[in-house]
Amino acid sequence: MAVEAMRTAAPLTQGVYLRTFEAKFREYISAEHAFAVSNATAGLELAAQLCQIDLGDEIIIPAHTFTSSAYPFAKAGARIVWADIDPTTRVVSAESIARCISRNTRALVVPHLYGFGADMPGIMSLAFKHGLIVIEDVAQALGVKIDHQMAGTFGDIGVYSFHSHKNITTLGEGGMVTVRDSKWAEIIPMLRHNGHCAYLYERQDYWIPAMGNVDFPVLNGKKLWPMNCCLGEVECAVGVKLLERVNKMNTQKRDRAIMVIDALANYPELIFHREVSERHNYHLLVAQVQDGLRDAFMRRMANHYGIQCVVQYCPLNRYPFYQKLGFEVAELPHTDTFFDSMVSFPFHHMLTDNELDEIVAASRETLDFLRR
Numbered sequence: 001m002a003v004e005a006m007r008t009a010a011p012l013t014q015g016v017y018l019r020t021f022e023a024k025f026r027e028y029i030s031a032e033h034a035f036a037v038s039n040a041t042a043g044l045e046l047a048a049q050l051c052q053i054d055l056g057d058e059i060i061i062p063a064h065t066f067t068s069s070a071y072p073f074a075k076a077g078a079r080i081v082w083a084d085i086d087p088t089t090r091v092v093s094a095e096s097i098a099r100c101i102s103r104n105t106r107a108l109v110v111p112h113l114y115g116f117g118a119d120m121p122g123i124m125s126l127a128f129k130h131g132l133i134v135i136e137d138v139a140q141a142l143g144v145k146i147d148h149q150m151a152g153t154f155g156d157i158g159v160y161s162f163h164s165h166k167n168i169t170t171l172g173e174g175g176m177v178t179v180r181d182s183k184w185a186e187i188i189p190m191l192r193h194n195g196h197c198a199y200l201y202e203r204q205d206y207w208i209p210a211m212g213n214v215d216f217p218v219l220n221g222k223k224l225w226p227m228n229c230c231l232g233e234v235e236c237a238v239g240v241k242l243l244e245r246v247n248k249m250n251t252q253k254r255d256r257a258i259m260v261i262d263a264l265a266n267y268p269e270l271i272f273h274r275e276v277s278e279r280h281n282y283h284l285l286v287a288q289v290q291d292g293l294r295d296a297f298m299r300r301m302a303n304h305y306g307i308q309c310v311v312q313y314c315p316l317n318r319y320p321f322y323q324k325l326g327f328e329v330a331e332l333p334h335t336d337t338f339f340d341s342m343v344s345f346p347f348h349h350m351l352t353d354n355e356l357d358e359i360v361a362a363s364r365e366t367l368d369f370l371r372r
Contacts, residue, residue: 040161042229112141115283195226
């Protein structure tokens, strides 16, 4: 289909493959409205505009997430309030969010980090009680189910990623935005495509003025700034085909993650989050390293075996970027404890079984060595 799109797509954007991809995506996750975008960050920028943030509005976001979950809302003028994570699931919970709610809270951003679906029923109950907008950051959790419902379909907005590091990719970049509100759905095509719209009058000559009209998308009587975050036809064609493989790829990654976790079960120094249901797609395989051994573990894995583990998602309040914005203050004991002891293993889909066996063997030997 991708080759066909390269040969026949006219135009190369905003065409039949875009409409097909969006329709297939709506069908896959059971959403009423879905819009392909250039990447998930653009989708979150779009979501921030839809929230129509006013001066003094607060957005609750976990500090333990990728920066794209947060800075679009800061750009839109929100004050960010950092939420802690649950120490077991390593994502935000209704309890951690509840501690952050004030009379100024406008919205919540809920990242399903590492591919694990957060407690959306509990979070949505809390949001409904306080009249809050909920944005699900589903960048790492396509195909994940929470109580038999797809992640991204609980909140008001769902934002998905097809970056090359995700379980499926539309040739390097790509994303999707889902919304519940039909008013939002009406203006998103105009919002994502430079404010393009039809003229409100009949033109005597089609070229005067040239091309199409442009204007501000208007929501609740307020103007929004248009963007350019369209996804090309070839990328959409790839997305259509890869959607057919999501469930299979998620199952494969989950099965392989459980294999690694169980193979290291006799090493209590490593604390994994073990979940065998569709609530986890194991986009990443992470563990907490006990007894202050994290850095020694990573050094030996890298220097002795050539296996480079990484430490991911520095709490955002620690970055100078957010400190310059005045968002450095936070009480995040679980976030700090996890980040300061976490390790993320190599776990992309193309790893062979032999390579995973080597990671397990190297981990065992390294921990045995550190026990001496």
